């Protein structure tokens with residue numbers, strides 16, 4: 142239906158989070174029914190974002206400026222770095238307005254089963270950042286999964302010798318997955334009740 146162009150589009154939409162084959166078909170149909178009002182602006186916005194947005198060379202956040210707007214903001218507390226698994230976590234914490242320091246995106250968690258070691262993560266860059274002396278606290282905000290916990294442990298062992306305070310989000314707070322799915326209040330509580338490692 143609709144030809145190979147439409148099938149390709151539906152296939153691409155269906156791979157996005159929140160979409161399945163049905164909703165992908167519905168979304169594509171909506172676009173096709175108003176090509177000038179809906180489809181062309183979307184195509185241009187996608188092309189612009191693909192061209193402009195890059196990972197921040199300092200923290201790994203995605204932004205159209207590098208360093209990102211957070212790293213470049215002189216009002217942020219540069220003595221505190223919050224370590225997260227993904228960019229989605231940075232955006233969740235920013236939405237909740239609970240952290241006024243900087244971030245560091247690891248890009249995953251250690252996972253021996255999947256063959257993900259420290260080299261596969263953005264971990265060395267974190268240790269280098271902390272080694273510059275400006276940083277006083279590193280808040281580890283990783284999920285309370287097995288991999289998240291072993292990553293927290295690895296980071297703590299490597300950060301402590303650098304002379305910084307290492308804290309983690311409070312236990313007992315239901316962090317079973319990405320911070321992205323937590324509501325703002327829960328996120329704020331988890332951060333406020335952080336504990337030293």
Ligand SMILES: [Zn+2]
Pocket residue numbers: 197198199200201202208209210211212213
């Ligand atoms: Zn940044």
